[in-house]
Amino acid sequence: MDDDQRSLSAGEVARELGVAVTTIRTWDRRYGLGPAQREAGKHRRYDTTDLARLRLMRQLTVDGVAPAEAARLARRLPTSLAATQAVAQQLAGKEAGAAVRGLCRAALALDVVQTDRLLSDAVGRCGVVVTWTTVIAPALIELGRRHAQAGRYIEAEHLLSNTVSRALARVPRNDALPAVLLACGPQEQHTLALEATAAALAETGRGSRMLGARVPAQSLSTAISKTGPHAVVLWSHQLQRDDLLQLAAAMTTRPRPLIIATCGPGWQTRPPQDGVIAPASFVELLHVLQLVA
Secondary structure, eight states: OOGGGGGGHHHHHHHHSSSSSHHHHHHHHHHHSSSSSSTTSOOOBBBBHHHHHHHHHHHHHHHOHHHHHHHHHTTOOTTTHHHHHHHHHHHHHHHHHHHHHHHHHHHHHTTTHHHHHHHHHHHHHHHHHHIIIIHHHHHHHHHHHHHHEEEEEEEHHHHHHHHHOOOOOSSSSOOOOEEEEEEEEETTOOOOHHHHHHHHHHTTTTEEEEESOOHHHHHHHHHOOOOSSSSSEOOOSOHHHHHHHHHHHHHHSSOOOOOEESHHHHHHSSOOOOOOOOOOSSHHHHHHTTTOO
């Protein structure tokens, strides 16, 4: 089932979040965190946005935030979460497929002018979130697949990565206080996912501070102490021991960020840790960050 079409019972939500079903019902009754859509005579079902709200509620309460305040933040999670995912899903059809193929052709031909034009047009027309989800990420995955199969095309991957960075950097920034700190794992050199996060936040007028690739645990700790971010995002493609040390630094440095989020394929191989948010999608990450940024 596609993520935007999920429909879960209270028991299924409880199992996914690792809490008692009575907790889910209490949060519904006491704090209004039940299903947004209710049908008379039918069991209540939780959709993607409902689940995202409850996941945030759980993580905030684990972090020591008072339940009433955690619920207030969770209720602010935009109802557009599922709608945004649905739009991305719709564009991931014929139109997006053609855009991905065109972008791959231009990159394979090392046509930097055409690659740059296609990316600029897509970001300008659809915005960062939809372009990243339906065009950029699929194109990068396709070139990676070709490289894995043929042992070639690394030059095309590099060219595409560079043009993606330029397109994302062109998204206007304002003088908003950087409330989000973005950092790659200590051994991680790929920064595009965090660059996309920074650009998507900028589209909504929110600021972020990008530390970039290969951020040691001690450097992350220093940055948190100096800047006091409301949220820290850690990204890793392949989890290593140093990533766990970096996460520990984020959780123990004071002032502790309200939200610590682990993202990327590496972190998906590890069960979520108490006190840490593990967003299920790029869209979910952005909506959670927008609550505190």
